[in-house]
Amino acid sequence: MPTEPTALIAMSGGVDSSVAAYLMQRKGYRCTGATMRLYDSAAVEQSKGHTCCSLEDVEDARSVAHRLHMPYYVFNFAEDFEEKVIRKFVCSYERGDTPNPCIDCNRYMKFDHLLRRAAELGCQYVVTGHYASIRYEEERGRWCLYRAADQSKDQTYVLYNLTQEQLAHTQFPLGELTKAQTRAIAEEQGFLNARKHDSQDICFVPDGDYGAFLERYTGKTYPPGPFLDSDGNVVGTHRGTVRYTLGQRKGLGLAMGAPVYVCAKDLTANTVTVGPEEALYRRTLLADDMNWISIPSLTAPMRVEAKVRYSQTAQPGTVYPTEGGGIRLTFDQPQRAITPGQAVVLYDGALVVGGGTIRASVPED
Numbered sequence: 001m002p003t004e005p006t007a008l009i010a011m012s013g014g015v016d017s018s019v020a021a022y023l024m025q026r027k028g029y030r031c032t033g034a035t036m037r038l039y040d041s042a043a044v045e046q047s048k049g050h051t052c053c054s055l056e057d058v059e060d061a062r063s064v065a066h067r068l069h070m071p072y073y074v075f076n077f078a079e080d081f082e083e084k085v086i087r088k089f090v091c092s093y094e095r096g097d098t099p100n101p102c103i104d105c106n107r108y109m110k111f112d113h114l115l116r117r118a119a120e121l122g123c124q125y126v127v128t129g130h131y132a133s134i135r136y137e138e139e140r141g142r143w144c145l146y147r148a149a150d151q152s153k154d155q156t157y158v159l160y161n162l163t164q165e166q167l168a169h170t171q172f173p174l175g176e177l178t179k180a181q182t183r184a185i186a187e188e189q190g191f192l193n194a195r196k197h198d199s200q201d202i203c204f205v206p207d208g209d210y211g212a213f214l215e216r217y218t219g220k221t222y223p224p225g226p227f228l229d230s231d232g233n234v235v236g237t238h239r240g241t242v243r244y245t246l247g248q249r250k251g252l253g254l255a256m257g258a259p260v261y262v263c264a265k266d267l268t269a270n271t272v273t274v275g276p277e278e279a280l281y282r283r284t285l286l287a288d289d290m291n292w293i294s295i296p297s298l299t300a301p302m303r304v305e306a307k308v309r310y311s312q313t314a315q316p317g318t319v320y321p322t323e324g325g326g327i328r329l330t331f332d333q334p335q336r337a338i339t340p341g342q343a344v345v346l347y348d349g350a351l352v353v354g355g356g357t358i359r360a361s362v363p364e365d
Helices: 016-027 055-067 076-095 101-120 162-170 180-188 210-218
Strands: 004-008 030-037 072-076 126-127 132-137 144-149 225-227 234-238 261-266 271-273 281-292 302-307 315-321 327-336 343-348 351-362
Touching: 004 016, 004 101, 016 055, 016 180, 030 055, 030 101, 030 351, 055 072, 072 101, 076 210, 101 162, 101 261, 101 281, 101 327, 126 327, 234 271, 302 327
Parallel strands: 004 030, 004 126, 030 072, 225 271
Antiparallel strands: 132 144, 144 351, 225 234, 261 271, 281 327, 281 351, 302 315, 302 343, 315 327, 343 351
């Protein structure tokens, strides 16, 4: 008799991972549910924001697992989460970058620690509720990652770090569904989270106040300093450089007769430069820490479409290899607020070519 295929379902307590578990059971998999405990909920100030990983989420996940007659575990990854995600988040802000901790959580927790735990439990796959698709392509000899059928929910931007080994042992059952179809399945199955809000906020900063979190975590006070205009004139006082990110308009507290945006930060001088929106646009960026999916590596210039933030529509450009395995990407048209610390993800149509971390944007000559 053939061996029943097995899967470990990463259950966040939300509707997507719950439906992913149901769909895998329908495909004949023997499923085990698991929720990652990533931080001490009591130590994080809770808010009414929509986060993942709360105690309520654990109970919702447990309820669905029970309804589906699945074994269910909670794995404590809090120590590694602090080291590889929270500390990296703090260090990135302190050097002037704007990190994306959800990408790091996928990279180091879901598709590293959880895959290893799956192997220990005898599970062949880790399954998540991400909206994306994985296929093996014989002509490339590679596992490939594709955008979701529901473009409004596509999550490939936060999945670009998946390696060939990880892709081979991961499944995304929601890749061909719309969010409305997912919720409809959850309602049909009587899942208590069928209408639950999607998680939107960073789990360990549920109130969205990054500056306050950084001060609580580090015990430091980030001192105020001068706001400068594009000519270097002092136009106000900021509340600490870590509280601002490129392109920010709200919360500046400046009255300058016209809207101004954060255009640059200098942590050494403790200054934040503001200017008109047109000052935010650049055509070229430099990135490193690259992960290639559809190709083994970049050896020659390549036409791509690229995103420099999650919600952006991919824009056409040309990517060039640089020394040390990095890239230089030049867009056909200038892009707004290319931000160091964020990801740049490269596409060939629906296919994810690869991605990396933005280190700098390059001013026009």
